[in-house]
Amino acid sequence: GMLGMSTMAMAHEGDCPYCKLKLVQNTKELDNEVVLKVGNKRIEYRCLYCVIKDQKRYKGDLIVYAPSEKKGEPIVLKRTDGKWTAPEGTVFMNSFKKHADCSALSRAFSSKAALDKYASAHGHTGVKALSFAEFAEAVAKPAN
Numbered sequence: 001g002m003l004g005m006s007t008m009a010m011a012h013e014g015d016c017p018y019c020k021l022k023l024v025q026n027t028k029e030l031d032n033e034v035v036l037k038v039g040n041k042r043i044e045y046r047c048l049y050c051v052i053k054d055q056k057r058y059k060g061d062l063i064v065y066a067p068s069e070k071k072g073e074p075i076v077l078k079r080t081d082g083k084w085t086a087p088e089g090t091v092f093m094n095s096f097k098k099h100a101d102c103s104a105l106s107r108a109f110s111s112k113a114a115l116d117k118y119a120s121a122h123g124h125t126g127v128k129a130l131s132f133a134e135f136a137e138a139v140a141k142p143a144n
Contacts, residue, residue, distance in 0.1 A: 016046035031067035092135035
């Protein structure tokens, strides 16, 4: 019985299926885990960039639970019949220069004010609020 428990605990800490970097765990202040649900499978990604970049791997409808500025309140993104939707007012940030910083700089926010507050609190300058379409377009570009 104990073997099964340790395997489950280890499965939580792993590598992103897209970028192969370590998953970033939630902290007391902030959620970092990006979760993709496809059918009855739950797959964790390092950041929002990775899950959107890797979406072609999955057929059918998807749900993404993206960490927001509010602990325990992810922003729910849905791909239904190939079309993505996000809650009204949601904005996205995608401003990492090296992928090791992606979990802090590729995120979703409930509003532009929430993004501005997060960026200011974490010392991120020159951050632009993107719509989902702009975010997806940025992700689609080849990585530098």
